Structure formats: C-alpha cells, structure tokens
Amino acid sequence: MxxxxxxxxxxxxxxxxxxxxxxxxxxxxxxxxxxxxxxxxxxxxxxxxxxxxxxxxxxxxxxxxxxxxxxxxxxxxxxxxxxxxxxxxxSREAALERKQLAARTGAVVVKRGMMGMFEPDGTRVPVTVLQLDRAQVTAVKSVDANGYYAVQVGAGQRHHKNVTRPMLGHFWKAGVPPKKVVREFRVKDGNGLMPVATEITVEHFVEGQYVDVWGTGKGKGFSGVMKRHGFTGLPASHGVSAAHRSAGSTGQSQDPGRVLAGKKMSGRMGGKSVTVHNVKVHKVIPEYGLILVKGPVPGPTNGTVCIQDAIKKPDVIKE
Incomplete structure (x- = not known):
C-alpha cells in the first residue's frame, strides 16, 4: 500500500x-x-x-x-x-509593524546657520548649528485612541493673544505655555511615548549617532529650466536670437498633438518638504542647547526643522 x-x-x-x-x-x-x-x-x-x-x-x-x-x-x-x-x-496592527519608524520621539529645532569646525588632525568639518528652544511634549497618541503611536512636540513661545482659543485650550490641558511651532513624531510602539509636558533637551541626542532632518526647503520662486532642471541651454553664438536660456522644443507635431504630462518646464522651484537621511551628530553643547550636525540641512536660517533618530541607522554610533 x-x-x-x-x-x-x-x-x-x-x-x-x-x-x-x-x-x-x-x-x-x-x-x-x-x-x-x-x-x-x-x-x-x-x-x-x-x-x-x-x-x-x-x-x-x-x-x-x-x-x-x-x-x-x-x-x-x-x-x-x-x-x-x-x-x-x-490588519492595521500588521501594517504598523511593517512600517519603518523610529523608536524614540524627535525634537523641533531652529536652524541657526552653518560654520566650520576643525578636528584635532586639522580636518575642517562643515556643520549646521541647530538650537532647541523650550521644546516640550504637548500630547501623545496611542493605537487604542488614534490608531497609531505618536508624540506631539511644541517649541518656542508665542503670546497668548496671537494663539487661537482651541490651541490655548490644547496647551492648557497639557500644562505647557503656548508654543510657536507644534509638530508630530511617529514612534514604533508605546515604549517611545513620553509623559505630557516633558521637556526635551539636547541630551536626548548623542554625539556620533545618525539622525534624519526634515523641513521646508528654501523657496526659489519662478525659475527657468536651466536653474530648475539643469538644462544646458541653447548655443550662445550664432543662430540664436535672445533665446539662449529657453527650454527649446517641448513636444512633437500632430502626433500626439499635445505636450506629454511631466514635461520639464519652467515653474516654481523650492518651498517643498525636504528630508535628509543619516545625518551624523558631530557635537552636542548642553550649555547653549545646541546640536551640531555634519553637512547641510533643509530650510533657511532661523527656520524650523525637525530632527529624529535615523530609521535606517537607529543603533549606529561612531566615536
């Protein structure tokens, strides 16, 4: 058988x-x-x-x-x-488990500009100066109440006359003064939540770790194709009449008889959200509430940016 x-x-x-x-x-x-x-x-x-x-x-x-x-x-x-x-x-729980999120909350910081720092061996390192300005937790969100885990952080200060009544009630419930900027940071699970009104200082980050920084990039206004898309332009000598920086031809003739969608043309440049991944924390200065990160970050000077542990390198720390 x-x-x-x-x-x-x-x-x-x-x-x-x-x-x-x-x-x-x-x-x-x-x-x-x-x-x-x-x-x-x-x-x-x-x-x-x-x-x-x-x-x-x-x-x-x-x-x-x-x-x-x-x-x-x-x-x-x-x-x-x-x-x-x-x-x-x-299920929603499985989708949350698969999503790449940081384990801890981030902070809202102010970009103060760029400078250079010299290493003991004489190497010059370009850094961006970020400053924490009275950052506090204003609310927390959980899966049971909101469907996901997140920490809401406020920074700066604003006069109560310049704050709407709903936001005044929100800050009063959290027990914090009115904040100038409020941002939300997603976290992986409930272990990343912090008590409301907790102050976030520069000790939240460690020298040598990697972070993700995002914010609204500088607005460039209406720009041409050479600046916006890197076009080389038309010849600058004979045969071109006052059209050296133009885009040139934008399509075909009767077939298809239209300009295809997504064609690179002149238009508004910048002013959009930009994220820079795996930025190394070069130095932390607790006395002045400063975080020096290596390289540039999006946004203008004195603009607001968000900083959080890097999701691609969460546990990598270099001395």
Whole structure:
C-alpha cells in the first residue's frame, strides 16, 4: 500500500509534499503535525469554527520516522480569508509593524546657520548649528485612541493673544505655555511615548549617532529650466536670437498633438518638504542647547526643522 492510499483523501494535498521531503532527508525527522492541520478547523453546527490544536490528535507511524494525521469527517479546509496569517497581514496592527519608524520621539529645532569646525588632525568639518528652544511634549497618541503611536512636540513661545482659543485650550490641558511651532513624531510602539509636558533637551541626542532632518526647503520662486532642471541651454553664438536660456522644443507635431504630462518646464522651484537621511551628530553643547550636525540641512536660517533618530541607522554610533 502506498503512502497516498494510507492518508485520508482530504489530507493528501497537504501531507504528501511534507512526507516526500522527509523521506529524502538524511535526518528523517518527524513532520510537525501543525504543518498538516494548520489549515483545518472543526465544523460545528452549533458554534463557530474553532482553531485546531495539534496536541489533541493521535498519529500512527508509517515508518520509523514519518507520522501521518488522520483528518476526521467533521473537519473542513479553511478559506484564505479565515487563516490567521491572512487576517494578521491585512490588519492595521500588521501594517504598523511593517512600517519603518523610529523608536524614540524627535525634537523641533531652529536652524541657526552653518560654520566650520576643525578636528584635532586639522580636518575642517562643515556643520549646521541647530538650537532647541523650550521644546516640550504637548500630547501623545496611542493605537487604542488614534490608531497609531505618536508624540506631539511644541517649541518656542508665542503670546497668548496671537494663539487661537482651541490651541490655548490644547496647551492648557497639557500644562505647557503656548508654543510657536507644534509638530508630530511617529514612534514604533508605546515604549517611545513620553509623559505630557516633558521637556526635551539636547541630551536626548548623542554625539556620533545618525539622525534624519526634515523641513521646508528654501523657496526659489519662478525659475527657468536651466536653474530648475539643469538644462544646458541653447548655443550662445550664432543662430540664436535672445533665446539662449529657453527650454527649446517641448513636444512633437500632430502626433500626439499635445505636450506629454511631466514635461520639464519652467515653474516654481523650492518651498517643498525636504528630508535628509543619516545625518551624523558631530557635537552636542548642553550649555547653549545646541546640536551640531555634519553637512547641510533643509530650510533657511532661523527656520524650523525637525530632527529624529535615523530609521535606517537607529543603533549606529561612531566615536
């Protein structure tokens, strides 16, 4: 009698591939019963379908190392929508688990400009000076109440006459003075939440770690194609009449008879959100509330930017 004849008909489809793989292996390890019955559930007319427990069933060996699982008559194959894995993959919790988020909250800082610092070996390092200005936690959001984890941080100060009444009530509930800027930072789980009214200082960041910095870039206004897209322009000598910096041809003739969408043309440049990843924290000065990061960051001088632990290098710290 073959192996397929000894197994129940409804179990052959799942069990046979497992049995063949086990027969060809040198270790001839026993097949986990959960692999065979994980897609079966009890069909009970009086109650809903229940999960199958592999420990409840007896298995009879075909050989010294192979076990089979008899599937009773009152068992049916589960649909794909009924599988726990499918429901977990499509759930909001699973989407949150897959999303790349930092473990800790960030801070709202002010960009004070750029400068150069010299290393002991004489190397000059360009750094951007970021300053924390009375940053405090103004609210927290959780999965139960909002569907995701986040920390709302406010920075700066604003006179109460220049703040709307809803925001005044929001700050009063948090127990913090009115803030000039309020930003929200997503975190991975509840461990990244902080108590409301907690002050965030420069000690929140460590020298040598990597951070992500984002903010609104400098607005350049209406710019031509040479500045906006890097076009080389038309010839600057003979044959061109007052059109040296023009875009040139923008399309074809009757076919397709229109300018294709996405064509690079003149238009408004800058003034959009820009993110710089993996920026190294060069130095932290707690006395003045300053964070010096290597390289440039988006935004103008005295503009507001956000800084948070790098999601691509969360645990990398270089001395």
């Amino acid at each position: 073959s192996v397929s004849q000894m197994l129940p008909r409804q179990c052959n489809r799942l069990a046979l591939p497992l049995l063949r793989r086990s027969l060809t292996t040198e270790s001839r390890a026993e097949i986990p019963l959960s692999k065979i019955i994980s897609r079966y559930a009890v069909v009970d007319e009086n109650s809903a379908s229940n999960a199958v427990d592999p420990a409840e069933y007896q298995h009879s060996p075909i050989s010294e190392s192979i076990a089979i699982l008899p599937v009773p008559e009152n068992y049916r194959r589960l649909k794909r929508s009924e599988l726990p894995l499918a429901r977990l993959f499509d």
